[in-house]
Structures are given as structure tokens and as C-alpha cells.
Amino acid sequence: MKSIKIISVRIALLGFISIMLSNCERNLSGDVEFAKFPSNPEVFIDGFSGGLEYFPFGGSKPDAFSVDTDIRYSGTAAMRFDVPNVGDPAGAFAGAIFPDNGGRDLSGYDALTFWAKATQAATINEIGFGNDFGENKFMVTLNNMQISTAWTKYTIPIPDASQLVAERGMFWYAEGPENGNGYSFWIDDLKFERLGTVAQPRPAIFFGEDEVIETFVGTTINMTGLTQTFNLASGLNQTVSVSPAYFTFKSSDVDVARVNENGVISIVGRGTAEITAVLAGVRAQGSLTIQSLGAFVAAPTPTRNAANVISVFSDAYTNIPVDFYNGFFAPFQTTLGGADLTIGGDHIIRYTELNFVATEFKNPTINVSQMTHFHVDIQIPESIDPGDFISIELGDFGANAAFGGGDDSSGRVTFTNTALTRNTWISLDIPLAQFGLTSRNNLAQIFFISDATISTLLVDNMYFYK
């Protein structure tokens, strides 16, 4: 065998050299290899691997991390993390990144693995890699990792290793107190591995749901619920949250909507477009169908003198403090959304799956006893059928300025389908007397009620005036 080996080596070298020579006279061949980043898989075995650094998060307990030579899984040392108690003046939580700012080529691995245990059973909020205090372009997070008092091996799969040719974020974590109490956990033999058993990828966007949204030109929507799930050798289906850059997004109609590599969807035209995604060649479960209603027509800008107005929600006035625009009353309420739509700088409330919803302002309540009218602009971007209605209800908390206590009063005004028009702003000016309140000194709530006859409702310019 020895002689065969030597002959082969000579042949190989000859072939190699002749190729090199011929290449010198041509352009770069397809075989050219660019300089590679080191592929060191070790992050922390018994100490910091070469190039590894430690940066705590702002607001975290800066000395939460230490190297423990007493308690360790193997070798001579482990990473120790001391999560602070609630109220610890040193910091409210433990959290840090461990980057190698020289960058590493992790494309040959399929998971970050480590052994861990804690002083008590606990759930670590976030743990992963790809956080570099920069773009965090290829960030991966295992949420709510359950840890126990026994050393256990954990596997955080890499969603698509081919992307990680120059990765800086080797490891990161963030964890707060458990039920108000601090505790400690240890991590050892932290390294990237090629397990060969990380398989059956099932990426998802929007948590795997097929969502539909009606919107307007000029709006932007962030992709949410981006995950990758692998089946591990243990049979465990491990899901991690992943950053948008791992995905390739697609819009079925780029004249309606476009997605950039950061997962931000821009609505550019009227019509319908479906947003889908692929991760490492696998179609992600979930989609977003965008129904763009075209150019957005803003509600009429209020012109009343600010001195005669108490405004709850309007870009034209200074608004009172509002606790929420959608206090979700489980289990009866279905309404989603709130004051989360901004089109060209104009803030709008959008409710979907409306049955009823409340805007509440009890800190403090407001006195509208000197006001004569309630104004609101509403728009209904769907067909209006017989039986459809919108009721507007005002709630006053009475002398005690708090919910309950026998002094509350409320009253509503209803607009039936004949008073409503689709896809246009409807400006309502309702005399306060029509609500029949016993008191208007401690007003705290505005309800919109449709009992699901109308599903989507846009709201702007809610104010009281005289």
C-alpha cells in the first residue's frame, strides 16, 4: 500500500501544479477559494476561546457572569451566571453577548450545543447566538429554555449554516429573576458542532398562520413569528426564533407589496399580494395576504379651536393620557388591533375582528361636563349589510373616579347600516346629552360595539368639544 500512496501523491502534485500554471494565464477559475474566516467551533470549553469577548447588556447586572472552577460539567472550568433578585441595585437581569469580533466561519456546523444546570428549576428567557451588538443579522434565539438542577445537554440548531461564513455572535443570553428571586446557572462545553442529526427543517413565518390584512399604500408591516424547527436525535422538535436574514421573502405581486431582507413589507400599490418565504430551500409555513385598498385618504383634519377641545386621539391636538386603545377583555372580546397604524405620519386606530373594544383613560379620568359634543371619524373598509351597526358607548366612573362602586354610568348611541357608508370617512358629532350619562365629571371609557356585524373599523380624531 505504501508504494501506491507515494505514486499517487506524485501524480496528484503534478496535476495540481499543471492546473496552477495554466490558471496563471487566465482569469480566476471557479476553483479559486477566497480567504476564509477561522472555523474554530469552541466558544467556552474551560476558558474563553481565542477572540471571544464578553459584553453585558445595558441595565443588566454587569458581573452576572464569572468563570467557575469548582462547579463544572467537565474539564477545569464552566461559565457561571448569577441572575439577580428583583430590586438588585446592580441590575434588573442577567444578560450578555459573547462575540468574536474577528468573525468565524460556522458554515460547517449544524448546532450550538452546551451542557447546563441551575441551582433550581428555571426557564431562561432567551439564549442563542448571532447577537453581535451590530446588525444581529443572523440572530437565533431559543426562548424559554427549561433548565433543571441536573447537567443536561442542550442543542440550539443553526437555521441555515451556509449563511454563517463570517459570524461574530458566538453566544448570548438574557434572563430575569424567577418569581422575583435570583438564582445561578452554569454552562459548560459551549461549542458549535456538526451533529448530523439536526433534520426535518420546518421554517415558519407568522407562526405558521395564513394571515390576511387590509391596508393602504404607504404603510409598512414587519414580518413576525419567524421560526425554524428541527427534529433532533432525541426526537425533540426544537423551535428557535430566527432573524429575517435567514429567509428569502417573496411577494406574489411586487406592484402591490415588496419585502426587504430585514423582513419589512412596504405597500406600494393597490391590489392583492401574498407574502411567502423560503429558508434554505424549504418553503416556510404561513403567509400574509395583503389586500391593499390603494391610496389612503386621511380623515378630515379637525379645525376646532384647541381651547374648546379635550382630545383623546388626534394628530391635530394634544391628547389626554390614555391607558389603552384596546383593553382586551378575555374571553368575550375578539377584537384585535389598536392605535398601531401609521400612514404618512397620520396615526390611525385599526380594529379587526371587532365585536366590542374599549379605549380607557382613568389615570386620570376626564371631566367633560363643560363639553357639548363627542366627535369621531370612522371608516368601514368592508361591505355594509342589513343588520350591521356600530354603537358608541361612553363610560363614566362616577365620584370615586374608579370602576365600580355603584356610581358608574354609561350610555350608547347606535348607527345602523343605513347611516353607514363603506370605504369613506364618516364624521360623527354626537351631542353628549344623547348618551344619557348621570355624570360626565369622571369620564374614562369609549366603547365601539358591533357584535361582530362589522369586523374592521378605522378610527381617528376622537375628541370632546363645545
Add this chain to the structure above:
Amino acid sequence: MNQQDQCKLQITNRIGLRFLAVCMLAVIISCSDYEQTVTTLDELVIQDEFNTNGAPNDAIWSYDIGTGNNGWGNNELQFYTNRKENVSVQNGYLLITARKESFQGSSYTSARLLTKGKFEQAYGRYEARIKLPWGQGIWPAFWMLGADIDTNPWPGAGEIDIMEFRGQDPTIVLGTVHGPGYSAGESISKSYTLKNDRFDTGFHVFGIEWAPDYVNFYVDDVLYNQITPADVPGEWVFDKPFYILLNLAVGGSFVGSPNSETVFPQTMLVDYVRVYK
């Protein structure tokens, strides 16, 4: 020396060195092959390469249909059919597909193929190249039953499980024999675990070499167990013709039920079944 010539031919670019390593490895492996005493069970008796699209070859295969007694004796959850949704030959593979669907009172459908009455043989080398399905409660198998089972009820007839697999353990297969006095929980069994790989991401060869005084179990080129009459605490019943079964069960006592994370449909792909004597 042929291997050397091959090396020469392949070294035509910069990655020649890598080829060199592969070639030299090939030389080493083939050299040791020459020296090894290879099994003499190399005369092909029957083969199905699954090269004709449509239903499997009915000269070789028939089907068990329904739910058997008590889920084929194992509390299995599927209803076996011979519909193309559950069993078909496509593009060179036999596909046995387990589906989650309400069917004749069962919540899952799948298929079980057998050569009973069509091909039965004592002794020989039996192997199949299979890519396995995965997930909690998924239970594929390539196995054999004594052909006299109708007059000599299980476990008297004997059973050789060439390959069994729990979908929740994607790196582990089991090879087992059952007979009188050593069946079910007392069967003679051994598992084989793949290192840095798993059975649901690629094809693997599962086989036995069966002679009068032993059954050898192997995966790919690894012989991982030998069972002889001395290993069984009862009568050695592996001295008569057996027939072959291929099936994909869902649930049952061996694997437990599927859960909300089990992905359906699941397909077992069989590249070939070959029997030698």
C-alpha cells in the same frame, strides 16, 4: 491496479488532492475486501427494484387490509388499505404512506404489504434499502413471519424483525426475533444507533443473513448482532419458510400514539427488496 488508474484520471484540478484521499481510501477498502471471507449467500432469488410506476407487482406482494384483531395485536391505530394514497410505486421507489384521515372508524390510514403465499423461503440473505419516516408514534418495519402461521399461531410460527423503528428515535433501529417462549416483551432484540446521522434523512440498507444456526443482523455494511439457537430461551423455529412484510404502522404499544407535533403524511420509501440464497 485499476484503482490507481482511476486516481490518475480524476486528478484534473485543484481539488485533486481530495480525490486522491478518496481514491486511496477506496484502494484500502477494496484490498481488505479481497481478503475478507464474504458470505456465500449471493445468489439472487427474488428482487423488486420498484421500477414500474403504479401498484406494486402483484406477483410478489399482497396486502393486509383493515385493523386486524386489536390493531394487529399491538393496539395500532391505522386502517390498512391498498389504495394508491397509501401504497404506490413512483420513480423507482415503493411508497408506503401513513395519513391522518378519518377512514372506516380509524383516524389514520396506511399500508402493509406481504409476500405470503407468493414468496416464502427458509434461510438466505434478505435486504431492503429504505428511507424511513419520522415523528412520535410512527412505526415502520421490514420483517418476516413463519409461513405456517395459519396453523401454528404466533409466536409459535416465529417472527424475524429485520428492521423496526420508532419515529421518535430517529437514529435507532432494532433487529429482533420472536418465538415460542420469547415473544413480545421477552423477544430477543438488539438496537443499532447511527452516529452523526439518522434514518429519516437518507437511504440505508437493512438486512439479515439467515442460516440454519444463526441470524445475522446488519445495517449498511455494519453487522451489529448475531442470534443463534443458544440465545433463545425456547424452541428455535427459524428452520422453515418465512414470508416478508413491509408496513408502516401508526401508534400502538411499541411506539405510543402520535401527538400534536407528529407531521402527516409520513412516507416510507423503499428503493429495493432483494433476497439471496
